[in-house]
Amino acid sequence: MTDQGHQTNQDRKEFSDEAGSLWRIALAPSVWAGHFVLCYASVSLACVRGLLPIEATRLSLIAVSVIVLVVFVWQGWRAWRQWAPERGHPSALSEGKAEDRHRFLGHATFLLTLISGIATVYTTLPLLLLEGCR
Template sequence: MSARHDPQRRRDRPAERDEERRAFREEAESLVRITAAPTIWSGHFLLCYCAVAIACAKAGAVPGWLTGGLLAASVAALAAIGWVGWRAFRQWNVTDTGDFSNPEGEAEDRHEFLGHAAFLLAIISFIGVVYVTMPLLLVEGCR
């Protein structure tokens, strides 16, 4: 009997498709998670530097309300990056498995690797937001 007319093969297809869709959805979420923290960092960077540049160009000084608003935006960015990092750490699953490397290269290993990469990017992004925020606290004037 050919594979084309095999009724058993036809019944297995929906289950296979559901499994493939679930795996694809998890990987798509992982790819979004891996880009989330750097995107938050870059948005925060643009917001802070553009707002201060416009304020310095127009008024010659940064008003206190702008500094306060940018500090609030910094806290929000740090909280968002912390949340993304926590989710990525849970996806990495290193505390449950104890495995820092997985040489087999199975689908679950790739999923955990994406969590590991997203976690490391969240750490770098967190540090980046802190460094972007430091001039708001330490530099008083525009020059």
Template sequence: MLIHNRRHADLWTLLAPPAIWALHFLLCYVLGSVACAKAGDPFAAIPLPRLGVGLATLLALALILVAGRQARRHWGFGTADPPHDDPTDDDRQRFLGFATLLLCALSFVAVLFVALPALTIADCR
């Protein structure tokens, strides 16, 4: 799921941001649940998993921003207005770029919301 400089948008480009969000979600909740299960005490502080969630969040946000930058380029910001529904290769690229850009925005906000409990909750309660 590496994001690299693609000339043309495709299905992998479209799926990258939600996949990053899903992996981030899984990692955050696995880190938290394993740490709390090992601690055994609901009032135990969990600083290392919180740090792990913070680092995973920064990485996920950076990857989503890279995908968003690429999607913006595929969309051709300012060259044509939506809807991109003509049966041409250019419109297909613009549609995929625009849809990917919207998914990047959604995924960015979702990653922030997934990381929010690690920021506000310091123990296993």
């Protein structure tokens, strides 16, 4: 393989990594939004329409919340490693190099995952504190 061919292959790999990073940035907020809609929709179906038993619905949603939070912890840990804060703050590395972009995406993903986690906990609190439809 020529040097040029090697270079192109490496570029392709980097590009596909960064494309994956872009998807991962959107993962946490999307999961939070899905969780939010799921909670409101199922509690409405249980309490307004009476289509689901409220206690089972409540416990299932709490279980879903736990799974979502586990996914966020995993995702946050990956993003933290991508960000690698021990190698300096990203703002100090704003020369537009591929390395900076890579770490910036990790930084953004980490913060979005953190805020999505907090929002998911807030959405879950009513499920823990309010037991029925009253």
